[in-house]
Amino acid sequence: MDRCLNREAALERVRTKAGQTEEKLSQLYKWKSKMEQKFELSEKTRQEFEQRTEEAEKALRGKEDEVKDLKKKLRQAKEDAVNEYRDSEALLKELGGSFLQGFDDALRQIKKAYPELDVSMISVSDQDQTSALPVASDNTEDLFGDEAAQGDGESAMPKEIPVADAKKVD
Secondary structure: OHHHHHHHHHHHHHHHHHHHHHHHHHHHHHHHHHHHHHHHHHHHHHHHHHHHHHHHHHHHHHHHHHHHHHHHHHHHHHHHHHHHHHOOHHHHHHHHHHHHHHHHHHHHHHHHHOOOOOOOOOOOOOHHHOOOOOOOOOOHHHHHOOOOOOOOOOOOOOOOOOOOOHHHHO
16 A cells, blocks of 8 residues: 555656646746747837838938039039139129229339339220130130230230330430
8 A cells, every 4th residue: 555655646746746847838838929929029120120221221322312413513503603703794894993903003113113204195094995805714824824925916015115224314
């Protein structure tokens, strides 16, 4: 009978252990189910995040292209504005005014350097008489280089006119 009692006690321990194992297994199945749901949710969130990131990158590339196009248009508009101003009447009038100021300044310097010289006949009385015209070249070497033509050929001083000697004028 002792054997039976030992076997029944062992059987009871095994049954208790089996009950505990089944309970743990049931908890593990529940835990596994929750973890699978969390994994699916995190996987879905990751996919949505990747999709949004890709859409944001596409939008960013589109905006970068738009910025490049706008910069090109801005540069072109600046160039057009500069070219338009170069050919405008306002610039020509401004240049004519500067020419007249320079001319008057040159006459004052001549009168100061040569007080005996009569320069009353030399004048530019009206700004409209100035011949400020737009220049086709942007390169100043074309305008002021050694090979550049000075004057219009008519108003330039001829080279064969002798310079008055200050001692003879006395």
